[in-house]
Amino acid sequence: MNTPNTLKYSKSHEWVKELDGGVVEIGLTDYAQDALGSLVFVNLPEEGDPVTAGETFADVESVKAVSDVYSPVTGEVLEINEDLLDHPEYINEDPYGAWFVRVGNVTEYDELLDAEGYEALCASEE
Amino acid sequence: MERKTPLYEKHVALGGKVVPFAGYLLPVEYPTGMIAEHMAVRTACGLFDVSHMGEIVLKGPGALASINHIMANNYTSLAIGRVRYSPMCNVDGGVVDDLIIYRTSENGYLVVVNAANCEKDDAHIRANLLPDTEMENISAQVAQLALQGPKSTGILAKLMPAEQIPAKYYSFTEKVTIKGIDCLVSQTGYTGELGYELYCAAADAPALWDILLEAGKDDGLIPCGLGARDTLRLEAAMPLYGHEMDDTVSPLETGLDFAVKMNKEEFIGKAGIEAKGTTRTRIGLKATGRGIIREHQTVFLGDRPLGTTTSGTYCAYLGGSYAMALVENGILRIGDVVDVDVRGRRVAAEVVALPFYKHA
Numbered sequence: 001m002n003t004p005n006t007l008k009y010s011k012s013h014e015w016v017k018e019l020d021g022g023v024v025e026i027g028l029t030d031y032a033q034d035a036l037g038s039l040v041f042v043n044l045p046e047e048g049d050p051v052t053a054g055e056t057f058a059d060v061e062s063v064k065a066v067s068d069v070y071s072p073v074t075g076e077v078l079e080i081n082e083d084l085l086d087h088p089e090y091i092n093e094d095p096y097g098a099w100f101v102r103v104g105n106v107t108e109y110d111e112l113l114d115a116e117g118y119e120a121l122c123a124s125e126e
Numbered sequence: 127m128e129r130k131t132p133l134y135e136k137h138v139a140l141g142g143k144v145v146p147f148a149g150y151l152l153p154v155e156y157p158t159g160m161i162a163e164h165m166a167v168r169t170a171c172g173l174f175d176v177s178h179m180g181e182i183v184l185k186g187p188g189a190l191a192s193i194n195h196i197m198a199n200n201y202t203s204l205a206i207g208r209v210r211y212s213p214m215c216n217v218d219g220g221v222v223d224d225l226i227i228y229r230t231s232e233n234g235y236l237v238v239v240n241a242a243n244c245e246k247d248d249a250h251i252r253a254n255l256l257p258d259t260e261m262e263n264i265s266a267q268v269a270q271l272a273l274q275g276p277k278s279t280g281i282l283a284k285l286m287p288a289e290q291i292p293a294k295y296y297s298f299t300e301k302v303t304i305k306g307i308d309c310l311v312s313q314t315g316y317t318g319e320l321g322y323e324l325y326c327a328a329a330d331a332p333a334l335w336d337i338l339l340e341a342g343k344d345d346g347l348i349p350c351g352l353g354a355r356d357t358l359r360l361e362a363a364m365p366l367y368g369h370e371m372d373d374t375v376s377p378l379e380t381g382l383d384f385a386v387k388m389n390k391e392e393f394i395g396k397a398g399i400e401a402k403g404t405t406r407t408r409i410g411l412k413a414t415g416r417g418i419i420r421e422h423q424t425v426f427l428g429d430r431p432l433g434t435t436t437s438g439t440y441c442a443y444l445g446g447s448y449a450m451a452l453v454e455n456g457i458l459r460i461g462d463v464v465d466v467d468v469r470g471r472r473v474a475a476e477v478v479a480l481p482f483y484k485h486a
Contacts, residue, residue: 038161040440041418041447043471059469061418063160063440064353066469085416
């Protein structure tokens with residue numbers, strides 16, 4: 001399992017990357033993509049949509065099941081990764097490159113873990 | 127407490143994701159993943175543990191009469207060495223189970239039923255036997271492996287004389303010896319692909335599993351789990367008990383009329399099927415909007431709900447979201463566009479012909 005220590009992690013298996021200007025990038029962790037299996041569909045919000053910390057903002061579907069993706073922050077969607085709509089497999093191939101959304105006007109963060117804390121969480125879920 | 131099939135240790139050793147299914151612990155997929163397993167069956171070959179399926183032997187001078195009484199299909203013309211599918215109905219015309227029956231001798235038959243229904247079927251058959259019929263449930267003694275895919279015949283040819291490989295769909299050969307293991311081999315399956323099912327004693331199953339995987343390794347043969355079994359049968363639009371049919375659905379409503387012989391003088395459920403009529407029909411849907419249609423989702427024509435999806439998933443070979451649904455009869459035609467409520471979001475879908483996929 002790959003867990004870059006430059007990122008922060010939510011307990012619901014999203015990663016958060018801080019970009020310049022208070023903007024954050026959000027995606028699904030390597031652990032999550034591996035547990036879900038081959039993804040075949042992604043449903044993303046639209047630019048301008050509000051997102052709320054701890055609430056679902058997207059969903060991903062594997063062959064067998066659908067899973068919600070939760071926002072680790074409260075803010076506004078500035079940009080979505082349209083490539084994922086046609087290529088959900090990018091999430092399996094490169095989970096930390098396959099960002100879902102970029103969020104600005106961030107007013108609140110969910111409780112986030114560092115890489116070490118996140119790996120411990122995953123180990124406890126095994 | 128779930129039971130283990132004789133191949134449980136193999137699944138664990140291969141890294142299979144083992145889950146409870148129909149009372150058994152079975153792999154939903156191996157590390158190769160469901161999509162690769164699905165594609166292997168369409169383009170090369172896959173090996174499945176289907177030992178959870180139930181096997182019931184019926185024999186004696188009354189066996190044929192009992193079968194014709196209990197099953198909706200007609201077995202009078204079934205030759206020794208052949209297999210025939212049938213729904214088994216309750217008196218109300220709903221489906222108790224769907225199954226296949228092998229004729230093994232003049233008065234001997236092997237009935238293969240769904241694992242989840244094995245106890246219910248056992249009781250239903252036992253309660254309705256006509257005189258001079260012996261019945262024995264041999265499910266625990268028998269293992270079943272499914273070798274499915276275009277390369278399956280070639281793989282079997284490395285292990286058994288070519289003339290013993292059943293050449294026709296729904297035919298079988300008994301007393302085949304594969305490296306010392308006694309097997310029944312039939313050209314049957316639940317993937318919509320050319321393939322075979324091999325029955326052997328439970329104790330021989332781990333050895334047979336290894337022999338088949340070894341024989342097929344240069345042909346792209348890989349072990350496949352329940353996940354691929356389900357996506358393959360759906361891509362081939364094969365109905366699954368508990369989804370496209372159950373105790374309340376008439377076999378005519380779910381499109382099994384080819385196996386329901388209403389011209390037979392009598393069988394359990396005949397009057398019930400007539401009384402029930404066909405107010406519903408099974409249709410195929412291909413999502414044209416964005417989304418994966420799953421089971422238990424409502425199908426709309428405009429604002430009018432027409433019925434419910436019974437199965438749906440992403441079909442890897444066809445590359446899209448496909449579903450089957452039971453809808454009000456007589457309204458939709460091939461090419462019509464409907465909406466499906468996918469967790470609160472309307473996804474457009476086209477009514478398409480069944481099966482979605484048919485092998486060459």
